[in-house]
Amino acid sequence: MAETQSPPERRVTPVDPSRRTEIDKQRVPMSARPYRLLALVKQDAVVRVQKEPDDTVMTWPHLLAIEFLSAAVLSVFLLLMGLFVNAPLEDLANGNVTPEVAKAPWYFLGLQEMLAYFHPVVAGVMVPTFLLVGAALIPYVDRGDVLAHKPSERKTAVVLFSLFAILGLLVTFIGIFFRGAGYAITLPWVTGLHFSL
Amino acid sequence: MSFLERVDQGIRRSVVFRSLFRQPYPNDERSRAYAVMNNVFLHIHPVRVRQHAVKFAYTFCLGGLSFFLFLVLTVTGVYLMFFYVPSATQAYTDILQIQSSVAFGLLTRNIHRWAAHLMVFFVFLHMMRVFYHGAYKPPREFNWVVGVVLLFLTIMLSFTGYLLPWDQIAYWAITIGTNMAGYAPLFNTPSKFILLGGLEVGQNTLLRFYVLHIVVFPLVAAIFMAVHFWRIRKDGGISGPL
Numbered sequence: 423m424a425e426t427q428s429p430p431e432r433r434v435t436p437v438d439p440s441r442r443t444e445i446d447k448q449r450v451p452m453s454a455r456p457y458r459l460l461a462l463v464k465q466d467a468v469v470r471v472q473k474e475p476d477d478t479v480m481t482w483p484h485l486l487a488i489e490f491l492s493a494a495v496l497s498v499f500l501l502l503m504g505l506f507v508n509a510p511l512e513d514l515a516n517g518n519v520t521p522e523v524a525k526a527p528w529y530f531l532g533l534q535e536m537l538a539y540f541h542p543v544v545a546g547v548m549v550p551t552f553l554l555v556g557a558a559l560i561p562y563v564d565r566g567d568v569l570a571h572k573p574s575e576r577k578t579a580v581v582l583f584s585l586f587a588i589l590g591l592l593v594t595f596i597g598i599f600f601r602g603a604g605y606a607i608t609l610p611w612v613t614g615l616h617f618s619l
Numbered sequence: 620m621s622f623l624e625r626v627d628q629g630i631r632r633s634v635v636f637r638s639l640f641r642q643p644y645p646n647d648e649r650s651r652a653y654a655v656m657n658n659v660f661l662h663i664h665p666v667r668v669r670q671h672a673v674k675f676a677y678t679f680c681l682g683g684l685s686f687f688l689f690l691v692l693t694v695t696g697v698y699l700m701f702f703y704v705p706s707a708t709q710a711y712t713d714i715l716q717i718q719s720s721v722a723f724g725l726l727t728r729n730i731h732r733w734a735a736h737l738m739v740f741f742v743f744l745h746m747m748r749v750f751y752h753g754a755y756k757p758p759r760e761f762n763w764v765v766g767v768v769l770l771f772l773t774i775m776l777s778f779t780g781y782l783l784p785w786d787q788i789a790y791w792a793i794t795i796g797t798n799m800a801g802y803a804p805l806f807n808t809p810s811k812f813i814l815l816g817g818l819e820v821g822q823n824t825l826l827r828f829y830v831l832h833i834v835v836f837p838l839v840a841a842i843f844m845a846v847h848f849w850r851i852r853k854d855g856g857i858s859g860p861l
Binding site (some may be wrong): 477478479480481482483484485486488489492493496497500501503504505507508509510511512513514515516517519520524525526527528529530533534537542543545546547550554557558560561562564568570571572573576579580583587618619 | 645648651652654655661664665666667668669670671672673675680683684687688691707711714715718725726727728729730731732733734736737739743746747750751752753754755756757759760761763764767768770771774777778781784785786787788789790791792794795796798799800801802803819820858859861
């Protein structure tokens with residue numbers, strides 16, 4: 423008979439079955455449990471009245487699978503983009519040759535669009551400062567019902583935030599698509615797109 | 620047992636393999652808990668997460684994917700650094716060289732560019748997702764502030780990187796961008812001067828943006844990310860359900 427090798431186990435001295443207590447039942451080899459009995463706490467009641475429903479799942483595999491899949495899909499997307507769409511590169515930088523239109527990167531185009539309507543101090547300094555500081559202060563301004571998470575329970579906050587988001591999107595869109603040579607208003611289907619990522 | 624199975628078994632039983640992986644492939648709850656707990660990369664997660672948190676449509680993985688893009692950008696960026704000199708006379712030629720004669724240079728630069736834009740976009744979307752879920756409410760107020768700082772850092776990372784190709788798009792976009800900062804009251808000329816290292820975009824600007832882009836902002840962002848992730852756990856995991 424082939425002898426199977428099992429890892430050495432710390433044996434627990436057997437207790438007379440009739441005298442086994444709760445503690446004896448919990449005595450298992452250390453190799454099987456990563457924790458030890460540190461203290462005994464007096465039980466409040468024999469039956470635990472309220473037990474919170476267990477709405478959790480194991481991280482492995484449930485969360486890790488989703489994370490892995492989404493990262494894989496994004497990787498494939500990036501690879502395809504990298505293979506088929508080249509990053510823009512124009513002529514060598516030249517301070518003496520002004521391009522037809524100079525546009526900031528797309529995330530600043532909203533601010534550049536504001537520059538067309540307001541004084542630079544407003545568009546270039548006050549608006550971005552207000553947006554950043556304002557965004558950071560949201561949790562300290564919105565001191566309403568802490569438990570209200572549904573959009574329907576906090577309409578003011580949702581409407582205000584959406585308004586800012588839509589405004590930001592709008593000015594960015596105008597900046598990207600409807601501004602042509604000399605940063606004048608144009609229609610992209612007439613004069614073409616003056617924009618590069 | 621086929622040859623391949625024997626090789627597989629041999630590898631799994633070898634001293635090296637067993638020293639590398641402390642336990643066999645996790646198949647039950649206990650070993651899966653250990654796998655998450657004992658792995659330096661996975662232990663960012665708790666062993667168990669709440670059920671709504673694993674629904675894709677709850678988070679759309681936006682925060683995680685932003686972090687993933689940060690990693691992609693780090694790897695591709697380090698590769699590009701080998702072939703790039705932040706000099707006004709050489710930078711543009713280096714980009715042309717990267718595209719034409721460096722192995723996978725064009726692909727790497729393309730991926731770096733698209734991943735950068737995507738990261739800014741994803742961080743924006745992540746912020747909106749968090750807002751609409753009311754996930755900034757106590758006890759997560761400060762983590763929202765950390766997130767706003769990270770958004771700012773992401774934008775600055777992208778903005779400083781924008782200048783590095785030293786072409787016309789880069790030059791004029793940065794000129795426009797820094798002109799706006801020049802209007803900051805009280806210290807308007809100095810703030811623009813500090814940013815550009817001169818009166819207009821030039822060699823000093825390129826070097827400043829380069830150092831900010833490859834060392835300062837990534838390092839600061841990494842620290843803030845560590846705080847961001849740590850606080851998610853300390854504030855009781857992901858918010859919700861709605």
